[in-house]
Amino acid sequence: MNPQIATMIDGILAREGGYVNHPSDPGGATNFGITLNVARANGFVGDMRNLTRDQARDIYYREYIVKPGFLGIAEIDPAVAEEVIDSGVNAGQKRAALWFQQALNVLNRRGVDYADIAEDGIIGRGSIAAFQALRRKRGDSGARRLMLRALNGLQFMHYYGLAKGGTKFEDFMPGWVDGRIGALG
Structure with missing residues (x-):
């Protein structure tokens, strides 16, 4: 992953923060903004409180940048x-x-x-x-x-x-x- 993308992901991680399980959030338990369903779909099996920053970075890169085609936008602007x-x-x-x-x-x-x-x-x-x-x-x-x-x-x-x-x-x-x-x- 190039350093610019890593910096973007770190900014998202900072904005999202750590573990949350807000009763008004239909996504349920999240960590670094990643829902339990997304974490499980990416091979995470533990308690959401234990999702690491590195695991979150990998999920963000695969699921939120490469998969939807946003890498092409990043290469331009x-x-x-x-x-x-x-x-x-x-x-x-x-x-x-x-x-x-x-x-x-x-x-x-x-x-x-x-x-x-x-x-x-x-x-x-x-x-x-x-x-x-x-x-x-x-x-x-x-x-x-x-x-x-x-x-x-x-x-x-x-x-x-x-x-x-x-x-x-x-x-x-x-x-x-x-x-x-x-x-x-």
């Missing part, structure tokens, strides 16, 4: 990749991939700058090509700024939808807004 990866950890990889694709599609000026891509939650060559086209059109820093703002807006609306109406997810809203929305990049 580590800041955007970190936002997508962090969103995938907190809200699901497919949802984070979908937000990436939705942001690209609304930033292409109705197809003038580059063609729309499928919004299927699968990061492949088309998604990467659209991201590269956005960077050619807006420049590296301009594309980064646009993508981070769009991704944060989509992420906020997701959290808002979960928490509105006094649901159990409202317990997490201050932390989500403070620690996730606009916290990276």
